[in-house]
Amino acid sequence: MNKSSATVRSSPTNPASSSNLLSRLLATVMQSQALMLLVFLIILSILITLFAPRFIQVGNLAVITRQTSFISLVSLGQLLCLIAGVIDLSVGATAGFAGICAAILMNATTLNPYLAMAVGVLVGATIGLINGLLVTKAKLNPFIVTLSTSFVISGLILVVTGGWAIPNMPETIQWLGKDSLGPVPIPTIITLIVAGMLAFWLNRTYIGRHIFAIGGNKDAALLVGIRVDRLITLVYVLSGSLSALAGVLMLARLASGQPTIGATWLLPSFAAPILGGAALSGGAGSVLGTLVGALLMSVIQNAIVMTGMSVYWENVVIGLVLIAAIILDRVRSARRQ
DSSP states (O other), rough: OOHHHHHHHHHTTTHHHHHHHHHHHHHHHHHHHHHHHHHHHHHHHHHHHHHHHGGSSSSHHHHHHHHHHHHHHHHHHHHOOOOOTTOOTHHHHHHHHHHHHHHHHHHHHHOOHHHHHHHHHHHHHHHHHHHHHHHHHHHHHHHHHHHHHHHHHHHHHHHHHOOBBBBBOHHHHHHHHHHHTTTTTTTHHHHHHHHHHHHHHHHHHHHHHHHHHHOOOHHHHHHHOHHHHHHHHHHHHHHHHHHHHHHHHHHHHHHHTTTTTTTTTTHHHHHHHHTOOOOOOOSSOHHHHHHHHHHHHHHHHHHHHHOOOOOTHHHHHHHHHHHHHHHHHHHHHHHOO
């Protein structure tokens, strides 16, 4: 009798506990912009698969993740700038110039190809340093500075190359852009390693926390002794380095120095962090959200091809995604107030 009554009393608690677990799960998702975006991405992928079954094939997913890796690296640099309350409009041009510099060194000198790629990343860091010093020491507007730098670098690319590609890159570096480890492309693995290191640095070190503080309230950060100018300069150096890394990896992928490397990366690099939770006003953002935002745009681009739509719609969609990201940022800002 006692056993049956105990069974009767315990059974109604199961649906309640399941309901509570589901409620907590939904609350967690709703509080995280990255998780909300990830759920939306999964739903979108399911819908795309219904219209284009080839979308879910391993080969196509590898293409998507490989494409995403280059955008993600540039977007992570942009994320750092947005968290600190600044912006870098030179990321695409920096990526292209780093790739061209590395290609010239490989083509015209006997320098080890990997050292040439390292020099390309160093070129990106130098461009970032120049941007940072112009913003912090010369007190120039970040938008104007990086836009001007972008024009200068884009012009230098055309001056140096004459608009022609630099072919015949060494085969020893091409695996970095073309090969895979199992089904996972090498550029994707590199991006995930960089993202993991960056996430740890931002969230687990005092320098990372100081960067969030600068974007949240620059004046307060100065009052508590944070070296604002030095950290903003560091942010630009890292942004330039990450952009350059994407550029030299694309160089390895294409096996030639193309003047157009990075030409279309600016808007996606800006939209991905915003979609993932970064604030235009600074002080917010996440590595995971940025990666998911970049993946979302790559999925949309791939879906356009898979469903047979004209590729001319790609720019339209990217523009709409950027507008949606800005509106989302405005809504989040209103809620915080």
